[in-house]
Amino acid sequence: MRRLIIAIDGPVGAGKSTVARRVAELLGYLYLDSGAMYRALALAALRAGVPLADAARLEALAAQSRIELQSDPSSGGRLRVLLNGEDVSEAIRSAACARAASQVAQHAGVRQHLVAEQRRLGAAGGVVMEGRDIGTAVFPDAHLKIFLDASVEERARRRLSDHRSRGENIPFEQMLAEVRERDRRDRTREVSPLVRAPDAVYLDSTALEAEEVARLIALLARRRSGEAG
Ligand code: DC
Numbered sequence: 001m002r003r004l005i006i007a008i009d010g011p012v013g014a015g016k017s018t019v020a021r022r023v024a025e026l027l028g029y030l031y032l033d034s035g036a037m038y039r040a041l042a043l044a045a046l047r048a049g050v051p052l053a054d055a056a057r058l059e060a061l062a063a064q065s066r067i068e069l070q071s072d073p074s075s076g077g078r079l080r081v082l083l084n085g086e087d088v089s090e091a092i093r094s095a096a097c098a099r100a101a102s103q104v105a106q107h108a109g110v111r112q113h114l115v116a117e118q119r120r121l122g123a124a125g126g127v128v129m130e131g132r133d134i135g136t137a138v139f140p141d142a143h144l145k146i147f148l149d150a151s152v153e154e155r156a157r158r159r160l161s162d163h164r165s166r167g168e169n170i171p172f173e174q175m176l177a178e179v180r181e182r183d184r185r186d187r188t189r190e191v192s193p194l195v196r197a198p199d200a201v202y203l204d205s206t207a208l209e210a211e212e213v214a215r216l217i218a219l220l221a222r223r224r225s226g227e228a229g
Pocket of ligand 1: 012034035036038039098101102103105130131132133134182186
């Protein structure tokens with residue numbers, strides 16, 4: 001069976017990470033979270049005091065920074081994110097980092113650096129990569145593309161519980177406003193905005209468990225890899 005490149009795109013809170021990690025586990029593939037790379041760069045920028053609107057300095061920072069994703073299929077796809085050798089897997093999950101990531105991701109030069117690295121990581125196949133532009137820009141020839149969506153209220157609820165589990169308490173109305181703002185930025189930016197690829201399978205996870213969605217995607221992948229020989 002051919003080892004596929006599976007692209008899972010969608011807005012914030014649609015369940016991409018949980019689903020992509022589980023699909024990778026079911027298939028014995030590598031799980032790669034492209035958003036973690038934008039978050040790691042955002043963290044580097046916040047620490048270095050680089051303004052998030054300064055495209056030239058952010059691009060230089062992207063060129064200098066070593067951002068690595070280490071995925072281990074044997075540990076349920078747990079992903080470690082390294083910034084210049086430092087494990088920043090937890091640090092990049094703060095609400096401040098999420099906000100900053102969606103701003104650094106606006107810049108074409110930044111994206112060029114990170115997309116090149118994403119292509120290198122996924123080129124051999126046997127990967128599930130999640131993000132916003134995987135099926136449209138990073139791997140337009142991906143063997144299986146999924147666009148994972150959910151209602152904005154459900155996505156805000158999921159984000160809220162992610163943050164709560166890390167001890168960050170944010171009122172629901174504020175979370176909803178932040179999710180809407182990130183949607184707006186991700187969907188309207190000039191470079192590689194979040195759009196559904198015409199050949200992507202659209203899945204609405206509002207009323208589905210992550211496990212159900214993951215099994216459905218794994219089934220589609222097995223069919224497709226059989227077809228691909
Ligand atoms: O998936 P996430 O929330 O961890 O992503 C953080 C930010 O990075 C998100 O606001 C948009 C950006 N991003 C992107 O522009 N392209 C990707 N392929 C992945 C994430």
